[in-house]
Every structure is written in C-alpha cells, then in structure tokens.
Amino acid sequence: MTAEGAVVIGWPQLLLAASFMLITGALSVAIGLGLVKDLAVASVRTYVQLLALGLVLRWVFSVRLWWVVVVLLGVMTVVATRIVVKRAPDAPGGLFGSALFSMAITAITVTFAVTALIVRVPVWYEPRYVIPIAGMVLGNSMTGIALALERLFSDLDSRTGEILALTALGADRWEAARASVRMALRAGLIPTINSMAAAGIVFIPGMMTGQVLAGADPLEATKYQIVVMLMVSAATAIGSILAVMLSYRRAFTADGVFLEKGLRGPAS
C-alpha cells in the first residue's frame, strides 16, 4: 500500500511511536518533573484529535459539497477567534466581533486568492486545497492577531501617563494611540518575518516536510512552500492590521479619553 513512493505507516508502527512518550514519561518520573499526567493526556489527545481530523477530512474530501466546506471554514474561524480573544486578557469588551470580522475577511480573501489565482483549482470549494490552506492561513493569522492585540492593550496601559498628556494637548484617539498601534503591529508581524528569513536555512518548513515525506519532488514542494509562506505573511499582516485598527478605539471614550484597564470592562 504505497502512494507515489511514500511508505505508509501501519497501525502497529503508529502505536510503537507512543514508546517515545513512554521513555519521556520514565525520565519525568526519574527526575521528578511531575509531568507524567500532562504527558499522558497530551499524547492521548494527539492520537484522538489528529485521527479524528484525518477521518473528518477523508469524509469532507470524498463528499465534496460546497456547504460542508463553508460550514467547516466557519467553525475553524470561530474557534480561532475565541483563542485570540482569550489570549488578550487586557482587551476591552466587545473585542470578539472585530476579531471575528478580521479573521473572516483575512481567511476568505487570502485562501481563495491562493486557490483561485495560484493553485487554480477547477472547483472553487475543492476541499483538498481549500481546507488545508485555510487552516494554515487561520492558524498563522490567529497567532499574529493574538500577539498584536495583546501588545496593543498592554502597551497602551504602559503609556497611560503619556496618553493623558497627549490627550490634554488636544490629541484625538488615533494620535494618542498611534505609538502603541505601531508597537502592536510590529509585535504581530515580526515572528512571521523571522520565520520567512530562516526558512530553508534553519529549518525545513512543516508543510514542505510533509509533502516530501509523502513522496513529492522537493522542488515542487518548495514552490508550494514559497506560496504558503508569502500567503501566511500576507494573512498575518492583513489580519493584524484589521484587528488592531478596529479595536484600539475601544480603549477610549467617544470624547477621546483613554480608559485605563480597570475602567474598560471585561473582555467578552
């Protein structure tokens, strides 16, 4: 049972991989790390979640229904947004809406730009392409947006005195927040820029590794990887900029007065 020269992993071998975790667990006990339970739970989750994903994707790829793809994209976007909001505890309430909007716009535009213009799939909702690409777009823009939002509000809070002085001099919300917006966007984009710069020298990107292991020609895999890296960077940039520009105002009143952390109300 081989596909294009790739060696297929059998079920016994898959179980054998768990022995890595047995060794790690034994080490944990020996050194007294107290991580045995966490390791066990994480290992079981890896098996269950990824096998479930494989089964779901196998079904989605075989039925090839447009609405199944759309529902799946919707669920992925909502879950990613929840993670973003949870990671920015200092953010004001009402953030979910703007984060969801940013994630959705980014995921839709970048995913379908890639599938329609670069990969040129014959059917717009072709799940074999749309789902993995949307997954990478959402996963990466999620990290960027979360970093940017977390930094935005923590930087605003650290500049409370400066923002009061600026506002007292007649600055509007944008003028008072601008320095923090810059910081936030840099924080959101720098990991992506760094990984682009290190790709191919420091590490072989995950997607390319997967394709090569599955039997693809390394140069063909490289082309895909370049598209993916640029797409992910664009998604991170668009998503972070949208999310930050839509939410910085929430730290201010309509009169342009900055609301300190305690006055903003809880994130929702």
Place this chain on the structure above:
Amino acid sequence: MVVAPLLAARGLTAVRAIDGRDVRVLDGVDLKLAPGDIAELRGPSGAGKTTLLLAIARLLPGAGGSLALAGESADATDPAVWRTKVALLPQRTALFPGTVEENLLLPFALKSRDGATPPSAEALRAALDDVGLSDVALDRDTARLSVGQAARVALLRVLLTAPRVLLLDEPDASLDDASAAAVAAMTARFAEAGGAVLRVSHLRADAAATVRLHLEGGRLGGGDRDDR
C-alpha cells in the same frame, strides 16, 4: 454690562467607585475664572483636586455639569479642540521620547490645532532662554533633562500653544526652589497676558495667587479674591 467670565463651571459632579461603593468626589462644584486670575486650589489628599481639573479639561469620563469658555458652551465644542483652549498639565511630567524641539512642536502636529503655525527654531530658542533654560539645546534628548528642566519644558510646551485657561496639577511637586520659582514666574506671565490659571498646590503657596479655593467633601469653598 455683565462680562462673561473666561471660564465658567456649573454643578460639576463626578462619581468614583472606591472600595466597592460609589463616592461623589465632586458634588456640584461651581467655579468662575476671569482673565488674569491665578486660582490656587487646596484641599486634603484624595479630596478630588485632580478630578476637578480633569473634569474641567473634559478628560473625565462620566463627569456631569456644564462648562463654558468665554460664554460659549462646551457642548458646542469638539472635546479635543476644547482641550487646546483649556489646557491641562498633568502632575506627572510626560515628555515623549525624542528631542526637546520635537516635544515643543508636537502639539502643532495635532489635527485639533489644524492650521496653527508652529513656532520657528529661533522662537523656541528664545522661549527656552526666557524660562531659564538657556543651557538646554533644542536637540537635547528629553531623557537627558533633569526633573526641573523637564517640568519647565512640559509647561513651555503647553504655553507655546497659547491656551486661554491653564490647569496645573501640582506643577512644582518634585521641584527644587529655583525651578519652582521659574514655574511660578511662567504662570504669572501667562495670567498677566490675559489667561486664567487654576493650579492645585500642595507644598508651596503661590504668592501670585489672586483666588484661593478649598475643595473638601466634594464641594468648593473659599473664593476669596486677593486684590493686587
């Protein structure tokens, strides 16, 4: 003929949650300032002196009451534009990263002051010399100013924008006597030119003060006018 005061505040209220219960920090404060007034505001710690300044600068969310500048109601003015005319200098000096010149010019780059001509480098130099900062170069990084120098640069930054009313929150709290005297002189000159000053004082009494006010229990007392 009744002349409208430069600044009129009526029935200012502010509620703040302290230890889980709502406290009326300002409980109907009335205040009038005429051109040339230097009003000294005193009161026990926590009486709401800073809160009153914030309310007058329209920097206090949820504040109640009415404000007017030269007879014109605050409701008719954009809050950012109001703050360019009724200027608050917060207690903690906040100069921004950059040079002294960049800090002095910053207010002129704001949209609320659209159309205002920024002072020339010569004018800035003269202004610094005027307040005893002749040894401070325009391209000096603000991180390398002493506390007293920074306080004077921050006050100068506000004065150069020519506001009508100046709200000072303990401007000399952390200053030595010489710097405090320089700040008092700058304030006095602003008032002589027709501005009105409301200044929270804690340590030193301002000898030039024309009105003395006392804030306690959310209400304003005093208002005795010294005739100069």
